Amino acid sequence: MIHHLDHLVITTTDEQACVDFYVGVLGMTLVVFGEGRKAFSFGQQKINVHVKGSELEPKAHLPVxxxxxxxxxxxxxxxxxxxxxxxxxxxxxEGPVPRTGATGPIRSIYLRDPDLNLIEISEPMAGRADRR
Structure with missing residues (x-):
């Protein structure tokens, strides 16, 4: 029934710090759409940005x-x-450390974004099985 993830939404307390991290540090592309809404694009996915207290409806039950x-x-x-x-x-x-990803073994590092979300960046390890 589900093929892939299109986008997810991140809630931030500081929109500019969030942009600086995802665009300036991680290299994602800033996209502005609709009535000034912001998102970070990478590959065929994006992360929409909501500012705490100004979230769009409908939203998660407890966006934090x-x-x-x-x-x-x-x-x-x-x-x-x-x-x-x-x-x-x-x-x-933390890292690099071995972990298990969606399609097999990965090697990962961890850091935090300005809102303290945990960000894991990984590479597939040799011998990875592609399980789509």
């Missing part, structure tokens, strides 16, 4: 900043991601 745990698959080797993040002053809080 800092409640997400997101895992992204990198478009380059994880060691290059680590170097790029360090060059931008981003603090890696």
């Amino acid at each position: 900043p800092g409640a997400l745990d997101l895992c992204f698959i990198a478009d380059r080797p994880l060691d290059e991601v680590i170097s790029a993040l360090q060059a931008k002053g981003a603090a890696i809080i």
Whole structure:
């Protein structure tokens, strides 16, 4: 019944800090749509941005900043991601460590966005089975 994720919504307390992190640090593309709504585009997905207290309806039952745990698959080797993040002053809080992703083994690092959401960035490990 479900094929893939189209978008998800992140709630932030500081829209500009959120933009700076997802665009400036993680390299996503800022998209402005509708009546000034913002989103971060990457691959064929996007993250819509809601500001706490000004969320659009309908919304999650309890939209709160800092409640997400997101895992992204990198478009380059994880060691290059680590170097790029360090060059931008981003603090890696754990990793690299082995984990299990949706399609098999991954190697991951962890950091936090400005709202303290947990951000995992990963690369597939050798011998990965593609299970779509």
